[in-house]
Amino acid sequence: MVFCSKCGEELPSNAYFCHTCGVRIRKGVEAGVSAPWMEELKESVYKMGQEIEKAFSIAGMEMEKAFKTAKEKIQESKKKKQLVCKNCEERNPTDAKFCYNCGKDLK
Numbered sequence: 001m002v003f004c005s006k007c008g009e010e011l012p013s014n015a016y017f018c019h020t021c022g023v024r025i026r027k028g029v030e031a032g033v034s035a036p037w038m039e040e041l042k043e044s045v046y047k048m049g050q051e052i053e054k055a056f057s058i059a060g061m062e063m064e065k066a067f068k069t070a071k072e073k074i075q076e077s078k079k080k081k082q083l084v085c086k087n088c089e090e091r092n093p094t095d096a097k098f099c100y101n102c103g104k105d106l107k
């Protein structure tokens with residue numbers, strides 16, 4: 001005679017699972033059978049893992065994009081300071097027409 005280890009239900013000797021509470025009994029464990037809900041659980045955990053991975057890769061891509069934009073902005077702002085006066089070598093904004101240091105025409 002087999003009894004359920006969880007609820008104590010008397011089970012047929014060929015049972016793998018308890019027909020009352022659904023728990024897998026020792027015979028089921030020994031036979032290596034898994035309940036459908038176990039497979040479902042495994043699958044949902046696997047799917048969740050995939051979703052998390054996807055979310056992380058999207059976050060990574062967004063981060064990369066943000067970094068790239070920030071880098072471009074820094075380079076842009078660097079470029080803006082690159083209008084050098086030929087007369088005094090002072091750096092002027094790119095839209096400057098005359099050097100703010102010596103007054104020389106920058107064109």
Ligand SMILES: [Zn+2]
Nearest residue numbers: 004007018021
């Ligand atoms: Zn049971």
Ligand SMILES: [Zn+2]
Nearest residue numbers: 085088099102
């Ligand atoms: Zn100048």
